[in-house]
Amino acid sequence: MSKAADIVLVGGSAGSYHLIVDIIESLPPFFSSALVVVIHRNPKFKTRLEDTLSTRLHRPIIQAGDKTAISPNMIYFAMPGYHLLIEPDRTFSLDISDPIQFSRPSIDVLFESAAEVYGSRCTALLLSGANRDGTDGMTAIREMGGKAMVQCPEDAQISTMPENAIRVNDGIDIISDQQIISYFRNLK
């Protein structure tokens, strides 16, 4: 099975849900990257996010499964209750060790492992949230030559997470919701 040469990551927490839905709705029918979304949600409650979006958009949107290949033109979600990591052979792996920044899945864990494997072929976007998850992940992505972008705090419903990432990561790209949608509409 062919694996994606490029990966695009989206990390969001409180206040990011609607924008994530808008992002996925704006995607072109074909893109050669793999898109991986990690959103903090409570594993105790079943969400039908993947199924609902999948049905509405007539394309598969799935939870990233353990040891499955990362394929082009696919939309993956990190499953609630597990950390999602990327292996050097470009497969996903799961981890149920302690939460990081009170979060499992943790945005940092996914971003850091993707940065290491994909290097400059990794793009990440950090959205609204009420904690500081994602900041270290953004640093790792930039260190490994990838592209890191943060939602403009004025656009974010809860600006803590983007603000923290901006404070720590000097000169990081800050983009508006409009630019975000436009980026994903033109995703290659």
Add this chain to the structure above:
Amino acid sequence: MAKLSVSHISFIELQEVVDLLRKVSGYDLSGYSKSSLKRRVQRVLDLERMDLFDLKNAITNIESFRGYLVNELTVNVTEMFRDPHYYATLRSEVVPYLETYPSLKFWSAGCSTGEEVYSLAILLKEVGLYDRSFIYGTDINGNVLETARKAIYPLKKFKLYSENYNASSAQDSLSNYYTAMYDAAIINNEIRKNILFSQHNLATDYIFNEFQFISCRNVLIYFDMDLQNRVFRLFYDSLCEFGFLCLGSKETLLNRDIMSNFKVINKEFNIYQKIR
């Protein structure tokens, strides 16, 4: 603030550490998922303020460090009645088969600090099977087995455990099975008597008994495909005919060659039965 760490290891350096550990000790971590293992090695480096050179030196020259390292590199997150509906499913879909056996052997592989073993024991007690059951709890990590044997856990965890228990379609109250004192609780002796905890390494050790039931939940996610397949084979060989295999909710046997020897009892909780 960005975290300051002494040194960041790469996948190549991780491989050097794994190879070295294998050469100087019996511990073989080469089948472990790389990215998750690398995080945990990095954690040890940060905790101990070591760099790669220090780590290799300690692995080579300090015998007790090797055991410590392996204990730190294995994940030991567990809880009683985790995934309550899994236990409800055992009651409704597995227990009716188990009731037909005159005596029963259970294996909880990768049992960590023992919470799942005691959860299983409580379930067996409640369905009237405990007195003809024996449970083996195994793990690679000797420290966690020590905790498992003591069966003493922080009392503050029991709020969650009771919630889980109550959601597992159990009829009783979890407090019937432990005794609380100060800030700890000990599992009662009637639940502990038919249990043996022992060290076993899924990556290198072999079959040690025949079982009617094996559970290995949230362990295989830390292994690569080859090691997963080795462990599936080990479980298959260790099960009696029509014995049950229960995996974690994200660990599936589907799409594996060995699946042709099993049938699915419950897809959501990955409960399988050996059929040939």
